[in-house]
Amino acid sequence: MTHILYADRPFPDEYLDLVDGRAEVVGPDDGFDTAVGVIAGMFPWTGEAMDRFASLKVISRAGIGYDTVDVVAAAQRGIVVCNAPESPTVSTAEHTIALMLAVARELPRQTARAGHGLAGPVVPVETLELAGSTLGLVGLGRIACRVARTALALEMRVIAHDPFLDVCPVPGVELVPLAQVWASSDIVSLHAPATADTYRMVDAGSLEVMKPGVRLINCARGALIDHDALLKALESGHVAGVGLDVTDPEPLPEGHPLLLHERAIVTPHIASSTRAGRRRLFEHAIDNAIAVLEGRPATIVTSL
Template sequence: MSGLPVVFFDTPLPDAYRDLVEGRLEVVGPDSGLERAIAVIAGARVRWDAAMLAGGPSVRVVSRTGIGYDNIDLDAARERGVTVCNAPEAPSVSTAEHTVALMMAATKRLRTTTAIADRGEKAPSVGIALELDGCRLGLVGLGRIARRVAAVGHALGMEVIAHDPFIDAADSDGVRLVDLDEVFSTADVVSLHAPGGEATRHLVDAARLATMRPGAVLVNCARGSLVDQDALLGALESGQLGGAALDVTEPEPLPAGHPLLGREDVVVTPHVASSTAAGRRRLYEHAIDNALAVLEGRPATIVS
């Protein structure tokens, strides 16, 4: 027995981050040790429901390595007296950068143009990319990540609008707040920054997609559940949408041969928006710090 707090990791802790735990806690998991743990470091893929939580009778805190916590049953945690934390600052920079990268890839038609180059062909005589200066960027949600994306949009000469029912105009950093319908019906690029969960499941459905400007681009680095992928495919096949760029899908990963994969008007990355070297380290650092803070009675980023 080490005498250190026993902390269960539901995904293996990378060796590169072992220095974050040395002398601070005893690592167990992901295949065993939950029954001994007093804290959990939770990724995004394991569902922490009542049954899972029951496997750790001494667990006092579940700390997410990220912002979203829709894989944690908050009611079940509350019933067991388990505190739930997230790490809202940790992935903000890397995820915002990835969002902009996907926006660029989709609007500049990089899949199409790199395929042309790979075939040794000449560039098309008619321009196919979208010039962003003067375009409208619509954000669904205006949290930390979206605000960074908005700043880049402004720097590119884009008009930026957003819908966020929890933000008022005085706290919008100069972004004009509008209703959700206006975001979808008037933006050239719509970027999703809303949380997951039943309330937002398939927020972007066939009806919503039908209201978007012809040729508009949809970007999603938030949660795969926000988008009805069958409806998205239909909007792309009909030409209603000009493109889509997705870092999150449903399921993850998409199976080989999925109709969204391989399309030149779709860019898909495998949920790597936060996976810069610095960003990934911050995710673990903040999650571990939060868990230990709760155990020691210090302030932490608590969601429930």
Template sequence: MSSLPVLFVDHPFPDLYRDLVDDRATIVGSGTDDGLVRADAVIAGAVRHWNAAEFALAPSLTVISRVGVGYDNVDVADAHAAGVVVCNAPLAPMVSTAEHTIALMLAVTKHLPHQMARSNGGLKGEPVGRALELDGRVLGLVGLGRIAGRVAVAAQALGMRVIATDPGIAESPVDGVDLVGLNELLAMSDVVSLHAPALPSTIGIIDADALERMQPGSYLVNCARGPLVDHDALLAALDAGHLQGAGLDVTDPEPLPAGHALLDRHDVVVTPHIASATVAGRRRLYEHAIDNALAVLAGRPASIVEPPA
């Protein structure tokens, strides 16, 4: 009988990444509950919610390792109570997500959906030069973790001044990025980009009041978590012309239902939570998730999510 550790994958495991396991472990599950009872580790996607009831189904479980940064779908307190270590992969999506953030910022500030509609014959008349030149403009980052730090460097290369707000740090880890309060950031920024986790203190942080504090004619980008933004308030700010546009890789709900008012607007770009889904980024997510799980099982250092106080 094999002595290899058993990794339960709670979603269909892509054959493309089978080589990341090879003879290091045995993969079970892959979208079914087969093998959960003998699983040493779970490789968790973003859909299934893992709590005390789920952990009770896996008496041998030692670690649950997320294929991603966020762990909203894992009850860390329940895991801790069950003796299960929770891991995430904070470095894996950093490059791809930062690039996607810059791509959304450029798409909306250059009014690309509007101009594409013009090219396709959907809009008539002379073009209006409303696109924003980013050189010399201010980018405000809500959260200054790894992804936001990389966004900051890219934005500085475009000639932007970058400011940030993050209650979790005392001084900026990125040269040339000034830390300010949230209200100051909203008032100063031509583009506000969200990089905070979904916590009780951050859910709905961009509400009607926050949007009103943003500069007239400014833009919002969100590649973090959908619940950070009140979408009804966002629509109202766009309809009123207070905001010029928004780029969203994450929404609430996710995905948005067909016919949602945020879809098919010329001032909004919505992508389906795929910021990290480059070829390199997806492989890195699975690589880090598997490596974390096997490291915990072997007693080696891993990227561990601390249980709540």
């Protein structure tokens, strides 16, 4: 039996081998009547969106986060929700490290100086060396664990807070209270999901207790940060630099001060978008959807 899967974003031809003989992928122009599964990107899957499908059985996220899916509405309609927690781990961890290095060494600012022919007075460059610095991780899931191992290899001290862990999964990483992450880190990297508890967890209050000159990295969810408070901390110099792959709203409006700030790097939610990473996103999402439809084990967020 060939399953009909609806993709809410363009499905690349190079991934058709992932469904060959197993499923047919349709999109917005093909109608919704026959689709029994959804391969979900960042489209908001509300109850109203689900109701456009007559026979929907599963929504399978191509990624870790499922905050774009109303899981309560899905359960009420008998729809299983899946995610793909393994698929973006390598690429997102690498992007996090890339932003850490770029922000620590002030690459946007120094690239701009070079582009202007080093005009103006000679100013000593005193950027942050990672070796010997403290990295604080908020959340210690798959991506954060990979970031931690890389940071340890770079001779950083790594501390982490995760309310769901009693034992640290990475030797050499110290589990600490969240307040200690804020107060002790030279670089803070966010790896928490977007929930009511984590909404704008980086606000004026938490920024105030961070070390002067702290760097902040976010490849998780934009809603974790109060961007107005962050901008004020950047402009005052209390925060020395930020690297953001996610924002709130997303994308930021053209001309937003964070997009123009010389000590901010903003990338357009591409942390998982390596060639290998994107293929894994689709592969795992498709495998999960078909597994649910065929009654086999899958990575299920909420079952019925």
